[in-house]
Amino acid sequence: MESRAILATGFGPRKCAKIGQPLKDQISRLPDEILVYILSCLTLKEAARTSVLSKRWIDLWRSMACLDFDASKVVKKMFSIRSWGRYAGFVRKERRKYVEWVDKVLLQSDKSLALDYLRVAFYLDNFYGDKIHKWPQHAFARKVQRLELNLFPDDGPPSSRESYTFHYELFRLSSGKSQPGYSEIRHHSQIGFKSLRALSLKSLNVTGEVLEFFLINCPFLERLVVEASSVLINLRVCGPSIALKYLEEKGIVRELPQLTNLKEFVLIAFASKDDSLIGFTSLIRASPNLEKFVLKLESWWDDMVRGDRKLKKAASFPLQHLKVVELLGYYGRRSELELVEYFLENAIVLEKLIIDPRGPRNLKSPKTRKEKKQEKLARNCAKQQLRGLIPSHVEFSIL
Template sequence: MTKRTRHKEEISEDLINRLPDDILVNIISHLTLKEAARTSVLSNRWRNLWTFTNSLEFDASESLWNVGFGNLEQERSKYINWVNNVLELHRGSTINEFKVRFDLCDFHQSDITNWVYTVLGKRVQYIKLDLWPGRYGHYYTFPKEFYNSIESGRGLSGIKFLRCLHFKTVNVNGKDIELFIQNCPLLDRLCVDHSKTLVRLRVIGSSIQLKYLEIQSCYLMEEIEISAPSLLSFRYYGQAIKINIENVPQLVDVSIRGSHTFRVTYFVGPIISCFPQLKTLELDSCNEVSL
């Protein structure tokens, strides 16, 4: 390394260290959690900065490919300890996003529920629980006490800051989802993927701010009823169901796909009134069509 190169690096490092903590935390928040934690060795000043990160993404899905069946519980234990330790060390007052991506199920209900309570207490805006593949079919389910807290308005005030919910291999029913929608005034994105308890869903209300709704692979689904003036995009992937859509003046994107037995004409009627305003329409395995 030349003196000139070393001098440039020293200047760059000096400039970075002059930045205020909030800017450094913002930079760290763009790193993965493991990368962020590594910054703690840079200096005494950096030791705890990573614990203020506002982005907590716990993605260990790739490690599942290398895990044998006999070692799965051991890996689950390691993963749960990782999340618990980071949340315990986290010092920030707010969290923008909290994402879990690993093979967990209802056997781990206590830990998962505690995570959600913790991040809601820090005014989290985006929660993603991707617990695929949910072995043995024991999908995670929020305990009854959780919904009671939402309904009573006590103990979960942080829920009002939620903007995005993404549940994959999480069992929620229509009433559960409606409770989230009704009590999260800022919620504009909702995705439910592989719920075995979702049968009927009503997204109805003039004050609902929901803009993006996606229901995917909920194979017991029978009916969706939508009346939401703010809705921009509706996507449904699954079997043929009854759909009723009205009062959606801003809806411009519709995607409906199903299995090889899926009949496209079955869904034309419910959405035909929206045709003049649509910009994108996708039915079954068709390519996107610009209108």
């Protein structure tokens, strides 16, 4: 039996016993450069955990050149919360934890080493402005090559506070003037902008003057992405030696174009409390040949408010081709009622009005007993509010 074991495995009993002995740590003997490269294949949190392995590993993660503060698992969990109260509490706690995490890592990382990549991606607003302000400063001081700030990832529910603004103080500029001219932002390359090759700014406020600053003072900047900035009006891409190869602007609406070919419009929006929806009528007015409009309202049941405020009215505008209006997520709020009244008053050839108390999210997942009760109340409220308003020629249904 022993000879067969030796023949099959190539190892005798004594050799097998030696294999069972504890092995020496050969990996830790590798050069720092290789170990840091291995850490770069891990997430930032996983890399930091290796500091408990031994004295050899305790400081290695601090030398990582790529700092990706990824919180996608937390963001995914946010989307699974249906209660506004639970959501708000969860977000407050996770925002604080995220900011503390970024601050701690940047404080402990080796500031003498250049950064290849810094990415911040979480639901943050101007409440944390003083903290956010320091992160790109840290990156530029370490000659970062790629910088991404995304303060509203994955199109989640909006914040009740104002967006963070990319301040001029970041570039050591004088804050005495609110809009410095082109010449005033010309010579500030001493901070470490010359290494920047890619810049992505999403869901924060940044002006054209600040972007022009980067274009002028970053001779190797090849990629610039700006998304959802409410203050960006003009941007000049000009200069003697601009290396820019890719420029993307997204979610920046200066003037609504005339959507003359649009026949059907499906709009998904997040409705908080009883905030007015009348602003959406500007989109409809920009679509003169629209025949069908569908509004899908996302909400949390415990965030909805049926108040008794005075109804608002939008400016009258004849919708000469609109035949079908469908409203999902109707709860009986004044905001929803005033929007329905707008369509009834302005849609000259309206043929069908469909009201559905179920929100888009509730169509896809099982409902709790509380949600079923709320839907029933919303359905009854819709009947009471709208029955007497609907003209006889309009087909009206509540699903």
